[in-house]
Amino acid sequence: SQKIEQNSEALNIQEGKTATLTCNYTNYSPAYLQWYRQDPGRGPVFLLLIRENEKEKRKERLKVTFDTTLKQSLFHITASQPADSATYLCALVGGATNKLIFGTGTLLAVQP
Amino acid sequence: DTGVSQDPRHKITKRGQNVTFRCDPISEHNRLYWYRQTLGQGPEFLTYFQNEAQLEKSRLLSDRFSAERPKGSFSTLEIQRTEQGDSAMYLCASSFRGSSDEQFFGPGTRLTVL
Numbered sequence: 001s002q003k004i005e006q007n008s009e010a011l012n013i014q015e016g017k018t019a020t021l022t023c024n025y026t027n028y029s030p031a032y033l034q035w036y037r038q039d040p041g042r043g044p045v046f047l048l049l050i051r052e053n054e055k056e057k058r059k060e061r062l063k064v065t066f067d068t069t070l071k072q073s074l075f076h077i078t079a080s081q082p083a084d085s086a087t088y089l090c091a092l093v094g095g096a097t098n099k100l101i102f103g104t105g106t107l108l109a110v111q112p
Numbered sequence: 113d114t115g116v117s118q119d120p121r122h123k124i125t126k127r128g129q130n131v132t133f134r135c136d137p138i139s140e141h142n143r144l145y146w147y148r149q150t151l152g153q154g155p156e157f158l159t160y161f162q163n164e165a166q167l168e169k170s171r172l173l174s175d176r177f178s179a180e181r182p183k184g185s186f187s188t189l190e191i192q193r194t195e196q197g198d199s200a201m202y203l204c205a206s207s208f209r210g211s212s213d214e215q216f217f218g219p220g221t222r223l224t225v226l
Contacts, residue, residue, distance in 0.1 A: 099157040
């Protein structure tokens with residue numbers, strides 16, 4: 001069955017450093033992959049989408065890479081700030097309905 | 113447009129009772145999804161509507177669950193004879209077919225079954 005794994009442990013980093021979050025998947029060949037941010041008690045918020053033919057995508061301080069050979073996506077936040085503290089979810093897009101198949105998420109804590 | 117809204121935000125019920133949740137998607141969005149999220153997990157897909165047609169249901173959706181989207185606008189999710197295992201956050205999301213397919217999520221309905 002399809003499986004998506006994200007860093008199971010929370011990630012603690014110092015303000016100003018680059019945070020790198022990992023998403024690995026098996027038994028699937030997604031046409032594209034999305035990253036979402038989720039704050040406690042709220043719904044996920046879309047951040048970035050990357051297609052299988054794109055190696056890298058950037059948006060302000062965010063960067064996503066997609067390696068279909070390794071079946072892995074990396075999500076980077078440069079110059080991190082305490083306001084970036086949240087859970088980050090990786091999602092594969094599944095089937096004709098475009099339903100999202102989410103990983104468990106990685107909790108990022110940026111210390112001032 | 114203020115985004116996707118869900119009502120109620122919180123629901124506490126006793127085991128065996130029926131509950132109904134409502135989702136109002138972004139008005140021009142023709143795709144609507146329901147997901148369920150438990151603590152420490154990512155959201156899990158429950159069901160999908162394109163306009164008023166329910167086109168996919170997850171195996172997670174037992175026969176106690178039913179969803180509708182009359183007239184292709186708002187949607188309701190009903191759980192009959194609730195069980196403690198139904199306690200979760202129920203999230204609704206909408207998107208517009210043909211866009212980049214990003215989904216816009218509502219704030220969720222937190223269900224607690226006692």
